[in-house]
Amino acid sequence: MDLGVGELGTPGNSKPHQPSGQISHLALDIGGSLIKLVYFSTSDDVDDETGRSATESLSVYNGNKKYPVLKGRLHFAKFETTKIYDCLEFIQKNQLHLGGCQHLEASPIDKAVIKATGGGAYKYADLFQEKLGICLDKEDEMDCLxxxxxxxxxGIHQEAFTYMDGQKEFVQIDHNDLYPYLLVNIGSGVSMLKVDGDGKFERVSGTNVGGGTFWGLGRLLTNCKSFDELLELSHKGNNRVIDMLVGDIYGGMDYSKIGLSSTTIASSFGKAISDSKELADYRPEDIARSLLRMISNNIGQISYLNALRFGLKRIFFGGFFIRGHAYTMDTIAVAVHFWSKGEAKAMFLRHEGFLGASGAFMSYGKCGLDDLMVQLIQQFPFTASPAGDT
Structure with missing residues (x-):
């Protein structure tokens, strides 16, 4: 299993977390590259890393209805889609698929239905039925995002933040002034959605150059076996060995007339044109760095241009391509800042890769849980929990 997302919403070497207490509301986002899980558990655990209680209480009232007090936490976990059997084993081992809605009189059949989104909800529906005896109740992918x-x-405190020059700054979100915004979800490919309200959105653009491109090309060029290995490799690289810069063309000088510094990339991988080198002559670290920068720059630029189309100043970036990776975020942020001349800012999400799974989790509201889900958003200070390798 891939590393889970902990309290800060970034991959980390956290120890495996086995959820205690009663499990409910497992939701899945089964993508082309990754399977994401979100589930709720009642628990009285103490967070090992912070020493603080990992539980919060909530009494939900709605007219004459009173739902039970909830104590617990949201859990986030992910697997590579190619390792789907590991995911199935994790679900079965922890009995994540057996948790029912305790404030409803759910039948055994109801408990065997799990909310799911993404293409894999269709592709692997029979496998989930065969191995776990559960039906995947499919939700639209864009709706869930x-x-x-x-x-x-x-619903989650300090979810959004800006990042530039190594500085992370959390953004206070005014719920009354959230819309409209541009949501850029970077998965295997990239979708760009103009969000105008709850359930009100339009997919305005996208690009096929995304996380799958980085992983696919990176695997071919460096022989890395995983996305995380490729990302780690990029830490050690120098893209200037391969990328052609403005200074390379202008004898080390800026092209100040049009606002280009000598260090601006004129052509990604451009030096490979004139170098009399074979692939084996380049360091894999430099290739990984150049590839990451090329894709991140491209996404940042296209995102701003689409925000400009609709007069949007607020751009949120999500998806597991980012993974809280400093260089990726910085590159995207710089691209948005450069093309907008500082008028727009890129904002990132702590739980960036779990948008679809979280949306599928919220879709339980369609099954008679509307009041509870509204209260969860408005009143419940969620605590995110890591779920590590199994």
Whole structure:
């Protein structure tokens, strides 16, 4: 299993976390590259890393209805889609698929239905039925992305932040002034959605150059076996060995007339044109760095241009391509800053890769849980929990 997302929403070498207490509301986002899980558990655990209680209480009232007090936490976990059997084993081992809605009189059949989104919800539906005896209740992918983003931005403290020059700054979100915004979800490919409200959005653009491109090309060029290995490799690289800079063309000088510094990339991988080298002559670290920078720059630029189309100053970036990676965030942020001349800012999400799964989690509201889910967003200070390798 891939590393889970802990309290700060970034990959970390956290020890495996086995959820205690009662599990409910498992939701899945089964993508082309990764399977993401979000589930709720009641628990009285103390967070090992912070020493603080990992539980919060909530009494939900709605007219004459009173739901039970909830104590617990949200858990986030992910697997590579190619390792789907590890995911199935994790679900079965922890009995994540057996948790029912305790404030409803759910039948055994109801308990065997799990909310899921992404293409894999269709592709692997029979496998989940065969191995776990559960039906995947399929939710629309774009609906879930938007619902998940809105849920996280409204429901989790310090979810959004800016990042530039190594400085992270959390952004206070005014729930009354959240919309409109541009949501850029970077998965295997990239979708760009103009969000105007709860359930109100339009997919305005996208690009096929995304996380799958980075992973696919990186695997071919460096022989890395995983996305995380490729990302780690990029830490050690120098893209200037391969990228052609403005200074390389202008004898080390800026092209100040049009606002280009000598260190601006004129052509990604451009030096490979004139170098009499073979692939084996280049360091894999430099290739990984150049590839990451090329894709991140491209996404940042296209995102701003689409924000400009609709007069949007607020751009949120999500998806597991980012993974809290400093260089990736900095590159995207610089691209947005450069093309907008400082008028727009890139903002990132702590639980960036779990938008779809979170939206699928929220879709349980369609099954008679509307009041509970509204209260969860408005009142419940969620605590995110890591779920590590199994």
């Amino acid at each position: 938007v619902a998940g983003a809105n849920f996280l931005l409204k």
